Amino acid sequence: MPSPIDTVPGFVLDAVRKALSEGRLLAFTGAGVSAESGIPTFRGPGGMWRNKRPEDLATPEAFRRDPEGVWEWYHWRRARIARCRPNEAHLTLASWAWAGGVRIVTQNVDGLHDLALELRRPGSLGQGGAGSSLAPGPGSGPPRRGPPEPPVRLHGSLFHTRCTACGNVTPYPFEDDPSEEGPPTCRQCEGLLRPAVVWFGEALAPEDTDRAFRWATEATVTLSIGTSAVVFPAAQVPLTTLAGGGIVIEINPEETPLSAQCTLHVRAPAVQAVPALLGSPGHP
Numbered sequence: 511m512p513s514p515i516d517t518v519p520g521f522v523l524d525a526v527r528k529a530l531s532e533g534r535l536l537a538f539t540g541a542g543v544s545a546e547s548g549i550p551t552f553r554g555p556g557g558m559w560r561n562k563r564p565e566d567l568a569t570p571e572a573f574r575r576d577p578e579g580v581w582e583w584y585h586w587r588r589a590r591i592a593r594c595r596p597n598e599a600h601l602t603l604a605s606w607a608w609a610g611g612v613r614i615v616t617q618n619v620d621g622l623h624d625l626a627l628e629l630r631r632p633g634s635l636g637q638g639g640a641g642s643s644l645a646p647g648p649g650s651g652p653p654r655r656g657p658p659e660p661p662v663r664l665h666g667s668l669f670h671t672r673c674t675a676c677g678n679v680t681p682y683p684f685e686d687d688p689s690e691e692g693p694p695t696c697r698q699c700e701g702l703l704r705p706a707v708v709w710f711g712e713a714l715a716p717e718d719t720d721r722a723f724r725w726a727t728e729a730t731v732t733l734s735i736g737t738s739a740v741v742f743p744a745a746q747v748p749l750t751t752l753a754g755g756g757i758v759i760e761i762n763p764e765e766t767p768l769s770a771q772c773t774l775h776v777r778a779p780a781v782q783a784v785p786a787l788l789g790s791p792g793h794p
């Protein structure tokens with residue numbers, strides 16, 4: 511069977527290997543990286559928006575108008591996503607992150623990059639081993655340079671809440687009350703909690719954008735994986751690498767507005783293309 515990277519030119523493969531060895535490869539991901547984990551994308555057929563208009567569910571105005579309705583949608587999404595596991599694309603990136611080769615900037619709020627990093631933690635049971643179908647972990651690869659930098663979650667996290675009164679951010683659901691019904695309230699001040707995600711019309715956290723754009727500038731190669739590249743400022747991340755003279759490889763079965771500008775477009779699902787392109791730290 512042909513590999514999705516059969517047509518990738520040698521100079522691009524060399525640049526990828528060099529970037530991995532120097533820790534200057536950036537993975538910029540969107541909903542498509544999690545598609546094969548069973549999480550619908552936003553804009554595709556059967557997408558997350560559940561035939562609703564985003565502005566009815568994911569804006570501060572919608573939340574003010576109908577907090578119960580908005581929470582109902584987030585409870586539904588979280589319950590669905592909590593059953594999903596990282597796929598080979600998340601796991602390959604996680605192995606390389608532990609090996610110091612890759613940094614991750616994601617638009618996803620599903621937490622699967624974080625879970626993959628936990629599974630690839632050296633010594634973790636999820637990190638390969640006899641009988642495992644997972645790729646070898648960083649234990650067999652180049653020397654590790656300490657724990658990976660946490661992924662930048664540009665659009666926040668489904669598994670955290672923020673208090674609309676005191677601003678406190680907490681993991682959610684609460685360990686001592688895992689029920690997911692109605693709008694939850696703050697344990698500190700009893701204010702109304704909201705999902706700790708970025709809604710349309712809201713600014714991204716400056717500490718997140720600062721880190722994302724610094725990494726995009728430092729990257730010699732950025733992989734734009736599974737994103738329609740239409741939501742800004744996030745979609746500016748791969749363009750920043752291009753503007754600095756770096757290479758951008760788009761991994762997406764479909765055409766996007768980035769396709770015409772990037773160095774190369776690999777038209778394959780992330781679960782195939784990412785492991786084929788990066789290998790694993792033990793077997794690049």
Ligand code: OAD
Pocket residue numbers: 539540541542543545546551552553554557564568617618665708709710735736737738739740741761762763764766778779780781
């Ligand atoms: P989209 O749903 O807009 O785009 C998903 C992309 O993934 C599409 O271009 C698909 O072609 C591609 N895709 C589908 N399956 C794939 C696979 N197996 N492998 C690789 N690619 C695949 O999702 P995002 O680009 O993430 O923001 O959307 C960006 C933002 O818009 C989201 O973060 C969210 C949404 O509104 C907020 O909620 C603020």
